[in-house]
Amino acid sequence: MRIVFSLLMAITCCAAASAQTVNIIPQPVSVKTGKGQFTVSPSTVLVVQDEGDRKAADFLNKYLRQYYGFSLPVKKQATKNAIRFNTRKFIRKPDNDAYSFSSTPAGVSIDGDTYEGTFYGMQTLIQLLPLTKSKSLAIPAVSIQDEPRFGYRGMMLDCSRHFFDLAFVKKYIDYLALHKFNYFHWHLTDDQGWRIEIKKYPELMSKGAWRNGTVIGRYPGTGNDNEHYGGYYTQEQVKEIVQYAADRHITVVPEIEMPGHASAAITAYPDLSCFPETPTKAYYPKECAWAGDSTGKQVVQSWGVYADVFCAGKENTFKFLQDVIDEILPLFPSQYIHVGGDECPKSNWQKCAKCQQRMKENNLKDEHELQSYFIQRMEKYINEKGKTLIGWDEILEGGLAPNAWVMSWRGEKGGIEAAKQHHNVIMTPTDYVYFDYNQTKKEDSVTIGGYINLEKVYGYNPVPKELTAEEGKFIVGAQANLWTEYVTNPGKVEYMVFPRMTALSEVLWTPLEKKNWPAFEKKLKTQYKRYDRWGSDYHKEHFKATAANK
Ligand code: ACM
Numbered sequence: 001m002r003i004v005f006s007l008l009m010a011i012t013c014c015a016a017a018s019a020q021t022v023n024i025i026p027q028p029v030s031v032k033t034g035k036g037q038f039t040v041s042p043s044t045v046l047v048v049q050d051e052g053d054r055k056a057a058d059f060l061n062k063y064l065r066q067y068y069g070f071s072l073p074v075k076k077q078a079t080k081n082a083i084r085f086n087t088r089k090f091i092r093k094p095d096n097d098a099y100s101f102s103s104t105p106a107g108v109s110i111d112g113d114t115y116e117g118t119f120y121g122m123q124t125l126i127q128l129l130p131l132t133k134s135k136s137l138a139i140p141a142v143s144i145q146d147e148p149r150f151g152y153r154g155m156m157l158d159c160s161r162h163f164f165d166l167a168f169v170k171k172y173i174d175y176l177a178l179h180k181f182n183y184f185h186w187h188l189t190d191d192q193g194w195r196i197e198i199k200k201y202p203e204l205m206s207k208g209a210w211r212n213g214t215v216i217g218r219y220p221g222t223g224n225d226n227e228h229y230g231g232y233y234t235q236e237q238v239k240e241i242v243q244y245a246a247d248r249h250i251t252v253v254p255e256i257e258m259p260g261h262a263s264a265a266i267t268a269y270p271d272l273s274c275f276p277e278t279p280t281k282a283y284y285p286k287e288c289a290w291a292g293d294s295t296g297k298q299v300v301q302s303w304g305v306y307a308d309v310f311c312a313g314k315e316n317t318f319k320f321l322q323d324v325i326d327e328i329l330p331l332f333p334s335q336y337i338h339v340g341g342d343e344c345p346k347s348n349w350q351k352c353a354k355c356q357q358r359m360k361e362n363n364l365k366d367e368h369e370l371q372s373y374f375i376q377r378m379e380k381y382i383n384e385k386g387k388t389l390i391g392w393d394e395i396l397e398g399g400l401a402p403n404a405w406v407m408s409w410r411g412e413k414g415g416i417e418a419a420k421q422h423h424n425v426i427m428t429p430t431d432y433v434y435f436d437y438n439q440t441k442k443e444d445s446v447t448i449g450g451y452i453n454l455e456k457v458y459g460y461n462p463v464p465k466e467l468t469a470e471e472g473k474f475i476v477g478a479q480a481n482l483w484t485e486y487v488t489n490p491g492k493v494e495y496m497v498f499p500r501m502t503a504l505s506e507v508l509w510t511p512l513e514k515k516n517w518p519a520f521e522k523k524l525k526t527q528y529k530r531y532d533r534w535g536s537d538y539h540k541e542h543f544k545a546t547a548a549n550k
């Protein structure tokens with residue numbers, strides 16, 4: 001009797017274990033389970049047709065080596081025990097990155113409509129692997145048809161407020177790849193530090209990349225840590241990141257902020273300010289502690305918005321920014337260049353004779369129109385180079401630049417208006433996808449505040465009801481932003497983005513009618529084990545927090 005009982009237990013237990021193995025996030029369009037399983041072992045061969053498919057094979061091998069301790073031979077053909085990457089060739093590249101995935105006891109085939117599709121199919125394979133380290137990895141027999149809902153699936157990382165080294169930026173890009181994201185928005189300049197080498201302007205690196213201290217604690221802070229802080233990415237390092245991302249089918253969109261959030265650049269080149277003689281300290285909040293030299297222009301040491309912005313009246317400002325763009329463009333193959341455009345106080349422009357003169361000469365009725373002039377002038381330059389400008393939704397004020405894409409962050413209003421004007425829109429509203437906000441009401445680390453829990457992120461639909469079906473097509477996707485005023489280290493980045501980024505991946509990939517919150521919550525338990533496997537930090541309180549917040 002005992003033997004029968006044990007046998008029964010074993011069967012039940014194994015049935016449960018294999019049922020649990022199909023926990024794919026983002027949820028594919030269609031999953032059909034088959035019979036039996038395929039076992040990945042060191043004798044399994046990865047079959048690739050060409051260099052395009054090799055990216056998928058290389059990623060899989062790196063993953064297997066890192067988490068399971070072995071990798072697989074890559075060959076052009078194999079008769080059995082193979083995982084085949086087989087991107088279909090079309091005369092014209094399809095506009096969606098669909099793939100088919102099939103695993104049977106005989107082998108695995110991943111057939112993308114594009115190399116991207118094949119890469120995403122490989123990510124699905126990774127999610128079918130068991131989570132315990134072994135050299136014999138059984139994956140269930142399944143047949144999957146899949147494709148993304150949106151073409152732009154992004155994550156932003158602010159590397160100005162806090163600087164993250166190359167190794168972590170790569171890790172962040174890996175996280176994007178593992179979730180089938182395809183855009184990394186790299187926030188490279190802001191008031192608190194300039195983070196990209198521009199050879200023509202060396203003081204951006206020697207002065208603009210460093211601050212003499214940082215406020216301690218939540219704004220306005222309880223003091224200053226008096227630590228010299230900063231860093232920047234050399235152009236060689238930028239190229240390395242761009243290539244690393246490209247190998248994962250991720251496009252890096254650089255952001256160079258203008259006309260606001262410019263005080264680090266102004267520290268390097270004070271003439272870019274309307275008032276080069278006015279020290280930064282004069283603009284600095286009285287309640288925030290200051291470290292070191294307070295004369296002249298200084299990189300700021302606290303958070304918020306600063307009135308010392310690029311002067312819109314001087315030709316020199318445009319010469320500088322165009323020179324910067326000239327060095328940026330060859331580094332980033334991205335079609336899109338982000339120029340910020342958010343939170344630009346107009347007080348200096350109101351007082352500046354040169355800005356006022358510019359307004360008069362161009363019949364601009366207010367400083368919003370001057371901002372619009374600024375962005376439109378930069379857009380013209382960027383368009384002439386064959387690239388497309390992206391800006392935060394403030395670029396709508398005073399008139400949208402003709403070809404600009406809008407990132408809607410102050411809610412969805414700007415995005416709705418831009419879509420109605422037939423401009424492409426990336427939704428990134430503070431209400432749903434600001435991952436610097438708390439994810440529990442009981443957050444005990446220092447953060448900017450706010451509250452966006454996992455279910456709220458999961459429930460987000462980037463296409464607002466206010467739009468017609470035709471207008472809705474201008475919503476190209478969405479993105480979460482991680483601003484890093486209170487995110488000082490990689491572990492905190494992981495803690496802030498996980499598991500919300502995992503939820504967002506499903507928002508961006510899975511058809512609306514296939515989204516299912518209870519099913520996602522169930523899959524999350526496996527996802528927590530994946531984070532553990534990766535050695536990543538994450539917000540662990542979801543199940544507890546949802547109970548406590550009720
Ligand atoms: C922003 O959060 N200022 C775009």
Ligand code: ZN
Nearest residue numbers: 274311352355
């Ligand atoms: Zn000015």
